[in-house]
Amino acid sequence: MAMRPLRAAAVAGVTALAILGTTSPAGAAKPATGTTTSAHDEQITWQGWSGAAWSAGAAAGTAVTAAGLTLGTPIGTVQYKDPHRSVRRSWAYGTWTSPLTEVGFGATELVASWNADTPAGTWLQVELQGTYTTGVRTPWYVMSRWASGDADMTRTSVDRQGDRTSSIWTDTFAINNPGAGVLLRAYQLRLTLYRDPAGTASPVVRSVGAMSSTVPDRFTVAPSPGHIAWGTELAVPRYSQNIHAGQYPQYGGGGEAWCSPTSMEMVVEYWGRRPSPADTSWVDPSYADPTVDHAARMTYDAQYGGTGNWPFNTAYAATFPGLEAKVTRLHSLDEIEHFIAAGIPVVTSQSFLAGELDGAGYGTAGHLMVVIGFTATGDVIANDPASPSDDAVRHIYRRDQFEQIWLRTKRTTANGGTGTGSGGIVYLIKPTTVAWPSVAGSTNW
Template sequence: MSRRTVLATAAAVAALAATASPALAAAAGGPAARAPRADRLVDNRFWTSHKDWSTGTHQGTAAVSGARPGLRIERPAGRTDYADPHTGKTATWEYARWTGPAHRSTVPATELIASWNARTPAGTWLQVELRGTYSDKTKTPWYVMGRWTSGDDKETDIRRTSVDDQTDGKSTVWTDTLSLDDTTTGLRVVSYQLRLTLYRKPGATGTPTVWRLGAMASAVPDRFTVPASKPGLAKELTVPRYSQEIHAGQYPEYDNGGEAWCSPTSSQMIIEFWGRRPTAEDLSWVDPSYADPQVCHAARYTFDYQYNGCGNWPFNAAYASTYKDLQGVVTRLASLTELESLIAAGLPAITSQSFLRDELTGAGYDTAGHLMTVIGFTADGDVIANDPASPSNAAVRRVYKRREWENIWLRTKRYNATGKVVSGTGGVCYLYFPTKLTARQRAALAAVGIH
């Protein structure tokens, strides 16, 4: 159970289209695999190919070809000073910059979340910015969506951080989410650009390399309940089981373990499902008396020093991508049926939900925002989840009632324990997957807009 305040903002737009069979057909490589539906109210656009990286405006950056195309510094475009608010140090950095072409979303959006996959050698880092165009033809500022490094060396690296207090009176960035301030006015974000700035120490030859950059734009309608879906799959994936609770009190500098570590614990489960894990050298900093040191490692390297926690969604996806040939994205799914299609193709997912304990039978806790790993479905259609909010690794596997679970995940509005109306996540999830996929996996991802 994260301390994360759930920031999903909902738009009063048409009801979400109910679509069961297309997603399952896509998972089987059927006709629905051709293109994601515009009526999903979720638009994903990611730059990943050499052709993608060759577009836009380059200021000292260059597209890299090969098995995993990307973007890197070719030559510095200039120098700048950065005062790190979390170390108190000011340093000079040289930089190069790529500004992507405008992308017109299939969804006039109320929320946007950027995510990226990169490698940043010691002494390098990157900044992701997003500028939206509103339906009234005005533009947002260039909002900082994250300042990120895969490293955490106190001498050579900046502190990984989101940026607070960004607003233009129409929209605001809340940690990792750009959200319209008032969705009832009809104002929407209809297109956006991404800007990527790569930094290194002056005179250095190393460079960040970015393989994937993009954003999810969405306009999920206000709803306290969602339509019930019909079960369409009975399958369970074998995913490692880790409890966040056995880490309670560990590493106060990374938010003290326990309930604050649901996101990195879930991330580590799927990273290891794909056969990746930190080396013994990577884990040498962890107290040897602690069980599952890789969970401690995930918490440290997803930690957002401004948010003061490990629940930054894009930082978790970026952490997953630091492992060889692994990719991570943040998106929304439109239905439990879409999640079934991913499981059918062998793709587990990390989902974000919030609920009172009596809304999810068997959970035994309340949460304003919690991540868990969905690994399958029973013959009756109930959800099989590795829930890190469990007292031990052995207790992590849970079976939750389908109707309860899909509602707490997909709704955008709920009542808290005091009866106040608060927000829900509207189907947010992380998807981690390798660069080499089967045709069925590619089709299942394409059906939910991920390429």
């Protein structure tokens, strides 16, 4: 069962930056980790820009409209050689750079996410420059080269980026050795919007932001008390990734590896949106649930070689009218309960041995599923795409087990070694007309 490995195991293969005239920072060693255990003492914040907040940044060739940030009069053209197609093409471009933004604590990781529309002949790049607690700045790191479609360029992350202190691991900025004491204090995000010089269509970015966090190394976490949404279950559609086994292996090995887009598609369709028949017309008509095949194709990251890039999945969800989505971390199942009480299902990332989650019947180094509710006694109701059929997707998992495998950052592997955990990673997706739940003290969504 091929699923998303968590960060320490996620990078496979390398490529240099392909914007002509730039060079890639030297690669860095895998982040060091320890083996301590702690309770809920993580620090998490999510900061972003949209609407009137665009004016706080520095624009060059971009303009703000009612729809969002778009290209105005481009500042020039650049040649981009697509490393996955060996095609070189000229693009007109403009940029927007966020103000220097203080995290508020020393962070060890950052994940950027965005909501945008990229019509045919357009795409965008998201970059990050961090400032360490020493005051030294990182290089400008490419966090994504993205388009909602795949006709004009290849959607991709960029490997082999780093300095002595930090590295980019597919979709995650990470401090290499947090124990050395140099952490992320502040950052800027830079958007570059591209369009065909002969065209008139432009990308429109509705929002961009980043989750910064410090989650201590821990094998276990203190259980949360709950009683916020017990007895509540949301009517989320059920899709199995496993029935797609063998389909379109060019997208990360095929359906058996599609836990992330399958989970995302369930939530998109819960909100009443879905790919159109024209969108899925390329799918073999004998295949069930063609919207899942479409989601896999539209979240595929050519450098990562799979569909598990976290912000590529939320960006896909946000291409549907009226939806917004982001990647962040949550502190506990209590926070998920607040979302369920507000009618918002939550996609979670976890890793576990087969014996650590009763009823799952498998183990995984990294897997996504959808929390859709809680039983009357507080256990987790999840749509788990790693199921043999759509009808079998709904599972009830023990609350204590689920909270551990989702929130921990360290785990014991089947061979007795030490593996990693997501530390509470989630996808949050909702209509713009639905309010985020208000939880005292939470700044992580």
